[in-house]
Amino acid sequence: xxxxxxxxxxxxxxxxxxxxxxxxxxxxxxxxxxxxxxxxxxxxxxxxxxxxxxxxxxxxxxxxxxxxxxxxxxxxxxxxxxxxxxxxxxxxxxxxxxxxxxxxxxxxxxxxxxxxxxxxxxxxxxxxxxxxxxxxxxxxxxxxxxxxxxxxxxxxxxxxxxxxxxxxxxxxxxxxxxxxxxxxxxxxxxxxxxxxxxxxxxxxxxxxxxxxxxxxxxxxxxxxxxxxxxxxxxxxxxxxxxxxxxxxxxxxxxxxxxxxxxxxxxxxxxxxxxxxxxxxxxxxxxxxxxxxxxxxxxxxxxxxxxxxxxxxxxxxxxxxxxxxxxxxxxxxxxxxxxxxxxxxxxxxxxxxxxxxxxxxxxxxxxxxxxxxxxxxxxxxxxxxxxxxxxxxxxxxxxxxxxxxxxxxxxxxxxxxxxxxxxxxxxxxxxxxxxxxxxxxxxxxxxxxxxxxxxxxxxxxxxxxxxxxxxxxxxxxxxxxxxxxxxxxxxxxxxxxxxxxxxxxxxxxxxxxxxxxxxxxxxxxxxxxxxxxxxxxxxxxx
Amino acid sequence: xxxxxxxxxxxxxxxxxxxxxxxxxxxxxxxxxxxxxxxxxxxxxxxxxxxxxxxxxxxxxxxxxxxxxxxxxxxxxxxxxxxxxxxxxxxxxxxxxxxxxxxxxxxxxxxxxxxxxxxxxxxxxxxxxxxxxxxxxxxxxxxxxxxxxxxxxxxxxxxxxxxxxxxxxxxxxxxxxxxxxxxxxxxxxxxxxxxxxxxxxxxxxxxxxxxxxxxxxxxxxxxxxxxxxxxxxxxxxxxxxxxxxxxxxxxxxxxxxxxxxxxxxxxxxxxxxxxxxxxxxxxxxxxxxxxxxxxxxxxxxxxxxxxxxxxxxxxxxxxxxxxxxxxxxxxxxxxxxxxxxxxxxxxxxxxxxxxxxxxxxxxxxxxxxxxxxxxxxxxxxxxxxxxxxxxxxxxxxxxxxxxxxxxxxxxxxxxxxxxxxxxxxxxxxxxxxxxxxxxxxxxxxxxxxxx
Numbered sequence: 001x002x003x004x005x006x007x008x009x010x011x012x013x014x015x016x017x018x019x020x021x022x023x024x025x026x027x028x029x030x031x032x033x034x035x036x037x038x039x040x041x042x043x044x045x046x047x048x049x050x051x052x053x054x055x056x057x058x059x060x061x062x063x064x065x066x067x068x069x070x071x072x073x074x075x076x077x078x079x080x081x082x083x084x085x086x087x088x089x090x091x092x093x094x095x096x097x098x099x100x101x102x103x104x105x106x107x108x109x110x111x112x113x114x115x116x117x118x119x120x121x122x123x124x125x126x127x128x129x130x131x132x133x134x135x136x137x138x139x140x141x142x143x144x145x146x147x148x149x150x151x152x153x154x155x156x157x158x159x160x161x162x163x164x165x166x167x168x169x170x171x172x173x174x175x176x177x178x179x180x181x182x183x184x185x186x187x188x189x190x191x192x193x194x195x196x197x198x199x200x201x202x203x204x205x206x207x208x209x210x211x212x213x214x215x216x217x218x219x220x221x222x223x224x225x226x227x228x229x230x231x232x233x234x235x236x237x238x239x240x241x242x243x244x245x246x247x248x249x250x251x252x253x254x255x256x257x258x259x260x261x262x263x264x265x266x267x268x269x270x271x272x273x274x275x276x277x278x279x280x281x282x283x284x285x286x287x288x289x290x291x292x293x294x295x296x297x298x299x300x301x302x303x304x305x306x307x308x309x310x311x312x313x314x315x316x317x318x319x320x321x322x323x324x325x326x327x328x329x330x331x332x333x334x335x336x337x338x339x340x341x342x343x344x345x346x347x348x349x350x351x352x353x354x355x356x357x358x359x360x361x362x363x364x365x366x367x368x369x370x371x372x373x374x375x376x377x378x379x380x381x382x383x384x385x386x387x388x389x390x391x392x393x394x395x396x397x398x399x400x401x402x403x404x405x406x407x408x409x410x411x412x413x414x415x416x417x418x419x420x421x422x423x424x425x426x427x428x429x430x431x432x433x434x435x436x437x438x439x440x441x442x443x444x445x446x447x448x449x450x451x452x453x454x455x456x457x458x459x460x461x462x463x464x465x466x467x468x469x470x471x472x473x474x475x476x477x478x479x480x481x482x483x484x485x486x487x488x489x490x491x492x493x494x495x496x497x498x499x500x501x502x503x504x505x506x507x508x509x510x511x512x513x514x515x516x517x518x519x520x521x522x523x524x525x526x527x528x529x530x531x532x533x534x535x536x537x538x539x540x541x
Numbered sequence: 542x543x544x545x546x547x548x549x550x551x552x553x554x555x556x557x558x559x560x561x562x563x564x565x566x567x568x569x570x571x572x573x574x575x576x577x578x579x580x581x582x583x584x585x586x587x588x589x590x591x592x593x594x595x596x597x598x599x600x601x602x603x604x605x606x607x608x609x610x611x612x613x614x615x616x617x618x619x620x621x622x623x624x625x626x627x628x629x630x631x632x633x634x635x636x637x638x639x640x641x642x643x644x645x646x647x648x649x650x651x652x653x654x655x656x657x658x659x660x661x662x663x664x665x666x667x668x669x670x671x672x673x674x675x676x677x678x679x680x681x682x683x684x685x686x687x688x689x690x691x692x693x694x695x696x697x698x699x700x701x702x703x704x705x706x707x708x709x710x711x712x713x714x715x716x717x718x719x720x721x722x723x724x725x726x727x728x729x730x731x732x733x734x735x736x737x738x739x740x741x742x743x744x745x746x747x748x749x750x751x752x753x754x755x756x757x758x759x760x761x762x763x764x765x766x767x768x769x770x771x772x773x774x775x776x777x778x779x780x781x782x783x784x785x786x787x788x789x790x791x792x793x794x795x796x797x798x799x800x801x802x803x804x805x806x807x808x809x810x811x812x813x814x815x816x817x818x819x820x821x822x823x824x825x826x827x828x829x830x831x832x833x834x835x836x837x838x839x840x841x842x843x844x845x846x847x848x849x850x851x852x853x854x855x856x857x858x859x860x861x862x863x864x865x866x867x868x869x870x871x872x873x874x875x876x877x878x879x880x881x882x883x884x885x886x887x888x889x890x891x892x893x894x895x896x897x898x899x900x901x902x903x904x905x906x907x908x909x910x911x912x913x914x915x916x917x918x919x920x921x922x923x924x925x926x927x928x929x930x931x932x933x934x935x936x937x938x939x940x941x942x943x944x945x946x947x948x949x950x951x952x953x954x955x956x957x958x959x960x961x962x963x964x965x966x967x968x969x970x971x972x973x974x975x976x977x978x979x980x981x982x983x984x985x986x987x988x989x990x991x992x
Binding site (some may be wrong): 019020023024025026027028029040041042043045046047049050052053054056057058059060061062063064065066067068069070071072083086089090093107108110129130131133134157160161164165522523525526527529530533 | 550551552555564565568569570571572574575592632635636701704705706707708709710711712713714756757759760761763764765767768893894896897900901902904905908921922923924925926930932933936937938939940941950953954956957958959960961962972982986989
């Protein structure tokens, strides 16, 4: 409160200051003014100070208003339905850390549902109630993986808020242009302006936004300043061409193959090899074809491999890295890169008109199978070739859990990514049915949420089998956690039979495992119901 | 009595939690999974069976119709009150997704409720013919009061002496003497049975460490303490209302013997403050018809939540009775005629200038008053250097926030709610500034708690 501006008469202010000075020094050193006869000096001082204190308080006036903040931008999205707003408050109230680990019990892990809730709310395009924004920003501050969805949902007011509180600076950083809206992508002038003068993050955001709408315009914009950019910036900008990559990009990428920076050259080569019709792909095809042939000297057909003997400047220009990592033979290193970059369409004509499945089934002479199949896997992922991926994955029920490509789980997860969601789910379901859950975690991670019905059933069946086998549920806590988040809530009914604690434990069961399993299934079932309620609450009233 | 079908919001339920851990644990139980046979009745009873770690589920019942806030019973061994099961059950009920249907209470829940209702009835009928507990010898009671007054007088005289000594030597010495001196004085005031004086004395000891400007604050507090001591010593010459105010500020017990005032009381704010001994809960109520604002105080042992809990945004049809003393807003909750139910009512607001004028007026009745409850209308939370103020949307007047209010998370909820637009804010307005407690958006929207 602004005391000095109080128009209580000026002498009074002076009187108060005099009292304070006297009080500080003590009445032994200084006699307070107006001490009556026969009155003790300290008492007189206290009397006067009491009068002044009450007088000053009673005479308070408001302060002068500071400059009011700019109003937050309008949020035109419809507000959350009330039930959904309450749910959000509940999810945000469940902050990790308080309970400090321990057994999870039957209660759902609310914080884990927040990403899903945010995605659903964003899909519906709702705006949050403004008073939850601080809690939402705090949650996003602690968990970077939440940030994109949280900030999208939080909307323009959160950025307005973040400018007022240093704790939430991250929101301005994560949002392109510090929250300043990107120029309207039709407005050529301001796009060029921002591209010329913007900060690096703003320029990356601009380029990505433009690329996702008008790929050609983004490439042309990049070309205007390409020659003057720094090497690490060129690399980032080039990387944003990955979105919407098309044959029209080839001349630009071809030119980038001669770039001063080796990383830029490698990225350009990688992008070109993902364009099967490009000249680079054709050159790589020629080189790769020269190394792979049907060996006709044997009675049964097999693939013979003759790896390159040198890495010539042409290969290097096309992105082949000449120096092999420690422990790898140079020739097989070069060979792998050639096959990886060659269009997969090369192989059928080259290998006697066989289909990918037949090609993958062919024996490979001289221990080259691993190298060759691994390179094909990388090519199938890079070129997003579903047919080759299917061939390399093989039957999900194959023994040893290995397809003919004998690929690792990580590679298999990547190959699955090239299949459509239904096929992916079906393959993983088949895999789980044959091999159980112990290796399924990574594969489940690439399946679309909520899980398709066959996949969901396979997981529940496998959990049931694991329970009957008598081990403790926490050996499967990873899959359980995924199931809580990914299983279709409509499957909750199928769990009903699993919720009870079994009366008699199976032989060889770990002691008490039945109870813990019932608890885990209860949590799963509760979480599914909660998710169903969450989805329902977010429907437009 | 038609409001019982209206369920509370999750926020209102969570406001009942005694601590953060219970909040969290309760939230987790607010889902259908562990619950069975849950239900609620029109009389304001909610019940359910909650599966815990044991073989037998816990039986949880909540009576939300009780006059003094919800009452709980749970067969779990937790000493938290309410326990997480009661919170979870209320959340489930508040969620309203069919997990807690209307129904007939099962026997175990019905018995408890019936017992409660019966005891409440007995208490009510038992109170009217004069309280039997106070029926001891009135002469003895008078003598006790006299002896206590003598002790308070002795304490006040001693305190006056200490204040005089302090000012004779100068406040500058207070910075060095630190807490010790004041703690000792405070202890003597406790011995003198003057808790109010003791509290003020204890605060004096902390002032020298509160940063720049402390001599002014110390002199103010010494002067007001002196004023209180003098008020006590000359209480016979004071008007009756002011004398009662002095007695209450000194810390003498009083009872809420004002005439009961029936109204629809809107819960404006509820917040707790705690020291090492005691948790104090303050609940501000606003009467929709009487336009009066009253304060309910309740206490809990250190670390435990006081029992009375009235979530913000609810309104209750009830009687309150004032405590004695001029300008005293404290009241006690009397009979409640309907369970608390969500209400759309908002208190009318004033400008910042009217708010400080109201504080000034109130000092006439109670010069020791730190702040008065005020609702500000159409103010904009505005950053002012390192601090914040609430600025009138029209005109150039503003109230700064108190230092304590600046560091609370509620500030950011307020700022976010406003988004630079005017809001209505209820809070406490005093000489240190304004403490926002509850806010409403300008358009439609529910009350947002800030404390």
